[in-house]
Amino acid sequence: MNRADTDIIRGVLSKEFKLSSLDDAEVVIINSCGVVEYTEKKIIRRIIELKNLGKKVVLAGCLPRIARKKVEDIVDGLVSPDNVHKICEVVKAALNGEKKVLLQRNYVDKAGLYNIKCRLNNSAIAIVSISEGCVGNCSFCITKIARGRLRSFSAEKIAEEVKDVVDQGFKEIQLTSQDTAAYGIDKQTTLAELLEKICEIDGEFRIRVGMMNPQHAIRILDDLINAFSNKKVYKFIHVPVQSGDNKVLKDMKRNHSVEDFVEVVSAFRKNFNDVLVSTDIIVGFPTESDEAFWKSYELIKNLKPDIVNITRFSPREGTLAYKLKDLPGWIKKERSRKLTNLMREIGIENNKKFLGRKFNVLITKRGKGNTFLSRMDSYRAVVLSDGKIGEFRKALIEDFRFNYLIGKVLGQS
Numbered sequence: 001m002n003r004a005d006t007d008i009i010r011g012v013l014s015k016e017f018k019l020s021s022l023d024d025a026e027v028v029i030i031n032s033c034g035v036v037e038y039t040e041k042k043i044i045r046r047i048i049e050l051k052n053l054g055k056k057v058v059l060a061g062c063l064p065r066i067a068r069k070k071v072e073d074i075v076d077g078l079v080s081p082d083n084v085h086k087i088c089e090v091v092k093a094a095l096n097g098e099k100k101v102l103l104q105r106n107y108v109d110k111a112g113l114y115n116i117k118c119r120l121n122n123s124a125i126a127i128v129s130i131s132e133g134c135v136g137n138c139s140f141c142i143t144k145i146a147r148g149r150l151r152s153f154s155a156e157k158i159a160e161e162v163k164d165v166v167d168q169g170f171k172e173i174q175l176t177s178q179d180t181a182a183y184g185i186d187k188q189t190t191l192a193e194l195l196e197k198i199c200e201i202d203g204e205f206r207i208r209v210g211m212m213n214p215q216h217a218i219r220i221l222d223d224l225i226n227a228f229s230n231k232k233v234y235k236f237i238h239v240p241v242q243s244g245d246n247k248v249l250k251d252m253k254r255n256h257s258v259e260d261f262v263e264v265v266s267a268f269r270k271n272f273n274d275v276l277v278s279t280d281i282i283v284g285f286p287t288e289s290d291e292a293f294w295k296s297y298e299l300i301k302n303l304k305p306d307i308v309n310i311t312r313f314s315p316r317e318g319t320l321a322y323k324l325k326d327l328p329g330w331i332k333k334e335r336s337r338k339l340t341n342l343m344r345e346i347g348i349e350n351n352k353k354f355l356g357r358k359f360n361v362l363i364t365k366r367g368k369g370n371t372f373l374s375r376m377d378s379y380r381a382v383v384l385s386d387g388k389i390g391e392f393r394k395a396l397i398e399d400f401r402f403n404y405l406i407g408k409v410l411g412q413s
């Protein structure tokens with residue numbers, strides 16, 4: 001979402017300003033994230049670095065709302081995510097030595113806003129936001145404060161934006177929001193209907209569906225499975241569970257159970273052979289006992305998701321969980337280490353079964369060194385030694401690591 005907002009900021013600014021390199025720029029816009037304290041500190045350090053270089057700094061993104069007191073005096077302007085379309089006003093004021101602050105809540109349908117997609121390294125990937133905000137109130141989450149309540153963008157405008165980027169030659173469309181499965185709750189429509197609409201667009205491309213919370217994915221599960229069965233939709237689901245213990249989930253105010261999560265994953269696995277399953281776990285939530293941690297560990301061990309994004313709990317001022325007594329850092333570190341080792345073992349075990357098999361892949365961008373990154377129809381990452389970005393090819397899986405496969409291009413898919 002942050003990157004999709006950056007595409008909009010780039011688009012809006014390009015109408016009135018020359019976009020330039022850091023060296024030539026008079027004003028630098030930082031489109032910030034504030035999800036954990038480490039990130040907040042990193043961005044504040046960057047602001048100071050840029051100020052020391054004599055740059056004017058306009059801070060956009062989530063930090064202006066999350067940590068206003070900490071940043072207001074060290075920047076030349078503040079603009080919140082739902083005011084990105086007005087960023088030129090803030091930049092002009094900064095150039096005139098005035099500090100403009102745009103933080104009032106604003107409903108803006110970002111799907112219709114002019115944007116310039118990032119073409120870094122000739123990437124074939126375009127990010128399209130489908131909504132902003134959410135209907136959750138998770139006790140650990142600071143994002144809610146920055147992004148507010150759910151606003152789903154117009155399905156027509158989203159489809160227009162997807163058609164536009166497909167016409168521009170992008171081949172992988174990443175649909176993003178804080179909770180894609182909540183899409184349309186405020187508009188009497190659903191993510192499944194939106195996917196069907198996007199799949200009607202002509203062209204050979206793939207859709208990656210971003211993060212879905214279990215309670216909303218389960219609400220539309222059958223329709224979702226139907227929509228995902230379209231060839232254009234990657235067989236990939238990212239469903240954060242956060243904990244394997246229902247009491248901790250209650251304390252987190254997650255509004256779903258472990259069983260809800262398992263039901264969603266099982267339904268996708270039943271319908272799509274090689275579906276790639278990604279989830280998130282927070283370790284060290286203040287009320288997470290040893291026993292509760294081992295429940296998270298056992299859940300991952302038994303369900304064997306392919307990707308587990310592990311975060312150590314970070315108390316964020318302004319959230320309910322901030323008031324709870326934080327666990328010692330060494331406990332979080334130890335639990336994170338255990339889960340990371342398990343995740344690597346599962347990754348090896350899951351990827352082993354692809355060895356020697358042939359798959360259609362889409363080459364999406366440059367990889368490290370002289371390699372290319374491609375994606376199977378299950379969105380599994382296949383690193384190739386040659387290829388052309390944007391092409392669909394046939395590949396033979398020759399090797400693997402815990403988090404990606406290594407393939408050889410055989411020919412056209």
Ligand code: SF4
Nearest residue numbers: 134136138141144178
């Ligand atoms: S669903 Fe929960 S974790 Fe996700 S953005 Fe909303 S409040 Fe935060």
